[in-house]
Amino acid sequence: MEYEILTDTEGNTYKVEVLFTHYDYSLGKNYIVYMIDNDVLAASYEEIDNKYIINNDLTSNEYDMIDKTIERKMGEING
């Protein structure tokens, strides 16, 4: 399994498995979808000082968008 370390806005770090990143044009933000212990999680992120700083505080609209993106990506995989 491949792990990466993400940092949140308070400086806390998390060891995660990144699934994918996604830029949402209508919301104008970058998002990262990752896994911890078989849980699928998501956050928005910004690049600050050459690091990815994640913000786990998403709105329900943002979560809905990410759920749809996951569904679309999984739907694209045949067989």
Added chain:
Amino acid sequence: MAKYYFTTDKVSRKFYGINGSNVIIHTVLSDEEIKKELEKVINLPIEGIKEYDGNLEVTLSDNDIVIVSLDAFRGYNDSYENYFLEIKRKIKDYQEYKKIRKLKEKSQGQKVLVNRNRVLPKVLVGTLPLAAALLVLLSANKDSKVEQINYNDKNEDILATAVIDEVNPALLEKIEDSLDIEENKNKDAVMYAGNEATKEEGLNFNTLVEAPKIPEPVEDAKQEKEEVIETSVLFPIEVIDDYERENRIQATDSYCGEIIRYYAKRWGLPAEIIMVQISQERPDIINGVCENVCQLTPPENFVGDYKVPVYDDNGFTGSYDEIHLDRNAVYSLEGNIMAGLIYDRLNVDKQKSIITGLFTYNQGDSMLSNACKYFGLNKDDYLGDDKAAEACELIVSYNDNRGKPKYGDRDYISNVLRYIDFGEDGTYKTTYYIGEEKYEITIANTLIKDYNNTQVR
């Protein structure tokens, strides 16, 4: 099964064939051999990727193995740069595909939703700098094993590397920015006029557009008559109401016509065709504002450095615009149009045709290659305006066969060219450049006049 090694000596990329097993012999490859193998890596499905000692070992579907040093993905100002950008994108797609597939298998048909309530456990480790984090993202962690996944034909659509996709490539692009590339920076960059936002020192230039040959100086003082290659294409194009057509074009022209004409002419593209293309692409202009006129998807995909050949009334000038587009630029009107036209330029060069190039602007610049591979056809037979109708049809068939009949706009050419005034004889003529050659294309609208597949003249 052949084996290759692509690496660097920190100054430039090096390419070798690998022979032998107990005794390894590295053979320097010719330019032709290099490009042939790079094309294979781009176009063939990946069977598996292993990572070790700063290298990626990529196994292709024809059992060729290509070992690529991670250093080779840094920006080098050589003629292979665009290949490595494509390969990097393809590897990223492969890794994402692998993860999504694993997730799908684990879910066993259940819908996968983000856990909105999870409290995250914190890890007492230092944060990795961006470059290292991205290298980990690109390749497997050294302490882990990378699984090999075999693809079946149905997975090919995941691997088709359309440049326009929804995965933000910003992560991979940053590898080049964060690693030490001082030796590749060009401090005497030529910037396009008038955009303060993009002025920057020390740019790392990636050659996106294939450089045309610089013509030999002519000893005779007289100007030689410019040779023009005449081509033609027949297309059924549903004309629209004159009022609607003129209204749409006029609105585009008023909003951004000057910018379109300037860059289209400068970069050897037919200005009127680009004008109608953008008229088709752009959203409505509301309260004097139209966002993302070129419908870049997303604009972030076009952040980067470009080198575009410059033309004037006499043809290729021998010089290039060296351009840096940052995030602000691709969201500005002028930068957005520049990015769109740069992508037009790439597609026209790649498909050797303004018509097919327009279509792959919509479908993705690798789609003609992918379609030819899928059907076992020679891509050279589908290059050029004379083959544009067949090339577009082939791409549509490819999408139908892989279960994506609604991929992009299958009627894109018709939808763009419906804004052209074909007149009563149903033809339209324009000129443009590919490399140092000038082309004059005649487009015949077969819904106005039935040409019975005869030569249009």
